[in-house]
Amino acid sequence: MSATGTHPALERADALHELGRHDEAKALLGRRLAEDPEDVGAWVRLARCLGAQDEKAEALEATERALAIAPEHIGALLQHARALQSNARIVDAEAPLREVIRLAPDYWYGYALLGHWLWRIRTLRLGHAGGPVTQEATTAFQRESDELALTAVRLAPEEVFPYEVRWGIADIGGDRALADEMVREILRRDPQHPQALARQTEQAATAPGVKAAEAAALYADALAVTPDSAALQQGLDHATYRLLRGVRLIAVLSLGFAATMLDLWTKEGQAPRELPVPLGQQLWYFVPIGALWTVGALLRYRRLRTGVRYNLRSVLRRRRWPRIVLGQAAWAVLCALLVSQVPWAERGVPRIVFWAGLVPTLLTIPFDRKKTN
Template identity: 70%
Template sequence: MSTGTHPALERADALYELRRYDEARTVLGQRLAEDPEDVRALVRLARCHLRLENQAEMALEAAERALALAPEDVPALIQRAHALRAVGRFPETEGVLREVIRIDPGYWLGYAMLGDWLWRIKAYRYGRETGGRLPGGIPQVFLDESGEFAKEAIRLAPEEVFPYEVAWLIADMAGNRTVADQLDQAILRLDPNHAGALARRTEKAAAAPGVKAAEAATLYADALAASPHSASLQQGLDHASYRLLRGVRWIALLSLALAGVLLDLWTKDGQVPRELPVSLGQRLWYFAPVGALWAVGALLRYRRLRTGVRYNLRSLIHRRRWPRIVLGQAAWAVLCALVISQVPWSERTVPRIVFWVGLVPTLATIWFDRKKTT
């Protein structure tokens, strides 16, 4: 049995880190052809099989070969646990991980993995025994022991992120938001770019009362700069960007309302509407308040946005359907406002029709699409 670190194992490790798992498996196969009792090569081979599609059974075989040579080899036990889960023998992993803890009670990963899996195993067994789902979520009794294992993993390895992730999941399922927030802070202290914790902290800040769409978009853009591959952060930025676009539609509706005011389309009983057609000067003056609305409400607001938010706004319009619908509705409302305000109408029947044609399609969906981004 080989006990040293063979150059082939180092080469396989380098290929594994590059995610070239098939090549790493080939190197390990060559090494095992030389020395079939190299436990370290067998453990690495099991790890590679787990990364490749439809090779879970081969991973389990490699891990069990390693354990046949070294029954108390902790890395081999860890790979066997992963392989058992991958082949659908999940409940058996509990015994394997408890054996890891027995052999090496100071090894944090055994506690963290058992904390992460034990409540799932209990829920799985419950479902098999009762033939049904858990009523009302995961019972606290299923979480208690898992929580203790997570705490022990944190005690043994306070600088490792995974135990905190396990503890956060347990706290979240238990509904303990205070503890979950504290664990998120601990995770971000260790890994400032942690995608999950960063997304949760950003979502909480963006959803706080009084946070406007531009502020929320900035929060998400800053978080995405740190974790650019986070799908949840990108989704949050898309939603905040969509809220900004919906604001443009309100400006368009105000422009339409001002056009209606210009022509006195609706007057109170006893009030004499202004004489038509409206003079050219009054029609041109319409552009003063409307121009101010668009300059302050849209252009200035857009220019003050972070570059990343502006880029995402443009990208969102190309990627999603509802943002294009919103812009189309805004453009339609503005077009109707221009028709009402700039044509020298001699009577109000047609302008009233144009007003409703511009208002109704937009107003009909303005509440329905509040959370739409697609």
Template identity: 60%
Template sequence: MTTPLHPAVERAGLLIDRKRYEEARELLARQLAEDPEDIRAWVELARSHLGDQENGTKALEATERALALDAENIWALLTHARALRAGGRFPETEGVLREVIRLAPDYWYSYALLADWLWRIRWLGSVRTKGDRAGREDFMAALREADLIARQAIRLGPEEVYAYEVAWRIADMAADRSAADQLDQAILRLDPQHEEALARHTERAATGPGVRAAKAATLYADALASAPGSAPMQRGLDEASHRLLRGVRWLALLCLALAAVGIDLFATGAESQKELPLSPGQRLWDLVPMAAVWALGALLRYRRLRAGTRVNLHSLIRRRTWPRVVLGQAAWAMLCALLITQIPWTQRTVPLVLFWAGLVPTAATMWFDRRKTG
């Protein structure tokens, strides 16, 4: 299956891998002008057309020239299958890939590619044949057939990530969560920085029952260290960070409740309320439990966060509107608590207004912004 490449063809293949398709085509045109029977040059030319504009027509012309020279060339057949799909002749790819399997029965990639496409081909065929009568049973039958081929690809290429990716897609479409989770673990064993598998694994761990915001943020921050460009994991970290910020409002509301208790804002039963104004010592003492709430509930918790999570908290506040709203509400509730306790009021009317002014706007929006990170 490996044949020596002309240096120009090899350079063209590297250019295609780097998405420099025009340069690759120039090299290949010169090579084919000198040697029009260079099969791999025709194959690379087809690849350049598929990579540049998904031009199935030109790619098909190139692969047909290659197959005319050698109808059993594996690389030409595989590229021909891709060209057929790009050219709108998807169902025909099955026959081509099965021919590849016949010619190279131990080559894992042809099995993986056939499994990846076969369930789609079968489902499209059912829809064309049965129309609205095509149902889930047809879909599941297509997935089962593809899954058997994907398992064969894994047996032939146990260290090849793509084979596991195909099997994962089939398990995911079949809603087989257990199999999909096992395949994700296999993918991460082979490629610990696999972005999609890492994102799925982290999301499952971070959104499980009983997982607190700090733990979720740590999981996402650790995952981002392995795959820093992952948009899903960045969104997950932003959501976990927003949950941490939402907890700050609870601390502010607790301080507001402590302020109400400190000034004896609401009469309870037959007990007489504290005489106003409160003494300076009492007003200072009312600050102690508030300071303890913030020291234990916010400062200590913040210091225990990973550095990446702390950085993202600051970044989230700068980038997003709702985190700033959350902090603004917490600051407003805390300001009301301080005004209630630290001004020597002689009547409870104004402190009562301050209490409700701090409580109502904050509590009214807490349910609304649960998913607001933007």
């Protein structure tokens, strides 16, 4: 036995579990239980490993074996509640968690886990009983769950999970102010919390007046802290897509300026300029358009964070709509060059070229705003 009273095999099993080596941990615990079938700690750890590998029925059986040996073992009761929940028996999970609270009234985790599940349990029971699940009933269930989570906060104010529970309840109940407060509390204790960081970043990036480059920088900074966050990566992809849509707008403006240079449309009674346009005027076209692209695209790109630049190239490889938008921009620029640089003698063909460059974009703009796939 170790100095703490835990068998060395159980300590090794804990280490293997933390490393994700569940098969090795199960084999070790199996040997330990062959030596001592009454080792409750081994049964609890075996249930945890089985649950981690989605062997739900076996995990539940292991917790039942543990409770048969020690009905008041806190770890066995908690693992039993988790096994019940994973086996679609969340309604039955209330009893072992109530027992945890009775046996260990100062242990915060029992309150937090029951608060996490209780409003669901109450709703399911009411539905199974045939009663109407009204808004009043749902609100009462959520309030009861939040009170349990609040007790956990009082018992362990530095633990993150109780705040996560309160955040989830506030979100479900539509209490935006409380949800935002819980996000701040979580990040105060865990600045790298993926979900809370994603929520805070999304709020900042989607605030009114925040430009695409600013939003992309916010997401890139957050991803530097939690690089595995799928929510943050999705947000960065969408902000990058907004940048590409801005480039397409510059291309459309270039096309419109080319049409103006040739007077493709004039007001009634106004005489259009003579064609072909003089070479000097054709070349002058590149002055304002060059300035537009330099300020609107080149300088903007150079000011982007390195992570945003990498993602710009990455999103073009990974997603279809960004490539479509960039292709539309390139097509519009090509049409703009044809309209402005070919010495047209009449306006019929350049009008066709103009519409050919503009129509593909006009057809997609109304519904491609949120397309990032």
